[in-house]
Amino acid sequence: MKKTKRIISFTMAVLFFALPALASQPKYVFYFIGDGLGASQRQFSEFFVREKNHNPAQQLLMNRFEVAGLNTTYAADTLITDSAAAGTALASGVKTNKGVIGKDPSGKDVKTLIEAAEDRGIATGIITTTRLTHATPAAFASHNISRNNENEIAEDFLTSNVDFFAGGGIRHFIPKGMVEKNADAVGKTIKSKRKDDKNLVKGFEKKGYKTFIGMKGARDFNTTEFSGLDKVFAAFTYTHMPYEIERTSIYKEVPSLSRMTRAAIDVLSKDPEGFFLMVEGGRIDHAAHANDPTGVIHDTIAFDRALEEAYDFYQKHREETLIVVVGDHETGGMGLGMDSMGYKLDMSCLMDTKVSVEDTLAYGKGQYKGDKEAYLAFLRENFGLSDLNETEKSGLAKAMASADAGETAGYYKVNPAALTAAHILSNRANINWTTTIHTATMIPMSATGKGAERFSGYKDNTQIAQAMAGLLDFNL
Structure with a gap:
């Protein structure tokens, strides 16, 4: 009898201390990653918005969050990272080598935040403006020794059980020999990059996903009521989605990053256990690689507008929602100011x-x-x-x-x-670029909502994932 009482007392004590911890966990998590989004890219885009709108006080939403910090980005084998190593660090809290997806330097698989969320029965989503199989989204739901093995990464996605996918790169999900002229959302030919006959789109459909492919998929996506869907796979373009500067003027039927984010919220928020959603503004990086100032600006603004969708949701669920905004690395060595023009932009x-x-x-x-x-x-x-x-x-x-x-x-x-x-x-x-590749510059972080204070200060990128895992009681 005494033994039984001790067991009951111990159980009650565990519950007593565990319940406050569980109550402090966010139910809904938004993880926004701006690829190549350094401090200069964020600040310069804000200056552009102020000039365009004739409002010198206007700020990007990401720059208004009350919690802020700086993150280092180096990889295990190089001080200047790529998106594979940085994405793995942000997804798993583990340093790895350049080019490696979801594995440590020894080649061992590491658990991601998405996978930990699924272990807990939480709905998950991955959104990007790049190919879905590109480095950052891949790092959340795949494990591969090379980021270039995109066909294998696509197969990992099919078995990942992620509930919502949206982005580009249909070419890695369709069987070899498949060709549809002028069929993607920007009018390019859809053709396969696979070396086998696997049709992963059909695989998603068999698993109950509603699929949105190419131009037809883009048009349907823009008119669909997503609250009635449970699983979504959307791949609108042959390769990456268009830059925002051209999406808004030329490819208007291509869903915006904010539209994809809104759709994901409608699908995932139905889960009573909550959701974990990763949203990548991937083409900020590509624009910076090309030293394209307006490309950077417009894709950064599009990223911020997607963030507004998350913030609208947060306003309705303030005690249950966390939003974290990070970058994986800086691209281009973007400097704001040169001797030639003095103290002005x-x-x-x-x-x-x-x-x-x-x-x-x-x-x-x-x-x-x-x-x-x-x-x-x-x-x-x-x-x-x-x-x-x-x-x-x-x-x-x-x-x-x-x-x-x-x-x-x-x-x-x-x-x-x-x-x-x-x-x-x-x-x-009066902008200067030092390179057409990545730099080792520290990256700004901002956060708001439940548990946001855990992400402040000077941290390595691995500590962002570790802090998130600790807050959510995930075992990475």
């Missing part, structure tokens, strides 16, 4: 840009292909580069001659005329 010169550097000037319809006058006319009409001064004309002439000779520029070997145009526009605004 000129945002006005960025207002007339209509296209991206990478998708249009480097590889799209605005690419320089030998016709100098046509290229200069395109820049005047679409990239805001009118009234070129002699230095700018000379720089473009040299770049076009370099392109004519078959030369490339930057780490990723882009068309030199495109990169030069990006630098001219940047110089006019």
Whole structure:
């Protein structure tokens, strides 16, 4: 009898101390990751919004959260990380080598926050503006020695039990030989990158997912009532989704990051156990790789608008919701200010840009292909580069001659005329880029909601995931 009483007393004590801890846990978690989103990218985008809206006090939502901090980003084998190692650190709290997804440096699988949430019966979602199988989203629901094994990563997604997927990169989910001309959401041909006959889209459908594929899927997505769905797989584009600057002006039927976030909330919030949702603004990084100032700005603003959807939900569930905003690394070495223009930034010169550097000037319809006058006319009409001064004309002439000779520029070997145009526009605004790759610069973090105070201060990126796991009582 005494033994029974001791057991009852012990159980009651455990419950007494555990209940307050459980009560302090958020039920709904939003994990926003801006790929390449450093302090300069955040601040410069805010300056642009102020200039555009003639409101010198306006702030991005991410810059208004009451909890803030700084995060280091280095990988296990290099001080300048890539998105695979950084994504793994943010997803699992473990340092790994550059290029590795969801594994430690020895090759052992590490548990992710998404997987821990699923172990607890919590609904999960992954959203990105890149290919779904790209490094950051992959790090949350896959384990692979190389980020380049995107076909294998796609198979991991099928068995991951994540409830909501939305992004680009349909090419890794369809069987070899499959071709549909002009069928993706930006009018490109859908074709497979797989080497086998596996149709993963059909696999998702067999598991009860409502699928949204290509242009038809994009149109249906924009008119669907998601509160009636339990599982969603959406892949709108052959590769990455379009840059926001072109999505809003050219590809208007492509769902925005905020629309995808709203849909995910409608699906996941029905789960009585709550949800864990990772949202990536992936093309901020790509724009910075191309040293594209307006590409960075518009995708950062789109990321902030998606954050507004989460914040609206938080306003209705203030005692149950946590929002954390981080970056995986800085890209481009973006500096705000150069000697040439002194103590000022000129945002006005960025207002007339209509296209991206990478998708249009480097590889799209605005690419320089030998016709100098046509290229200069395109820049005047679409990239805001009118009234070129002699230095700018000379720089473009040299770049076009370099392109004519078959030369490339930057780490990723882009068309030199495109990169030069990006630098001219940047110089006019008084922006300087030190590189076309990543840097080791610390990343700003901001948070609000239940348990947000745990994320403040100076932390390594692994400590963000560890703090989240501790708050949620997850076993990583």
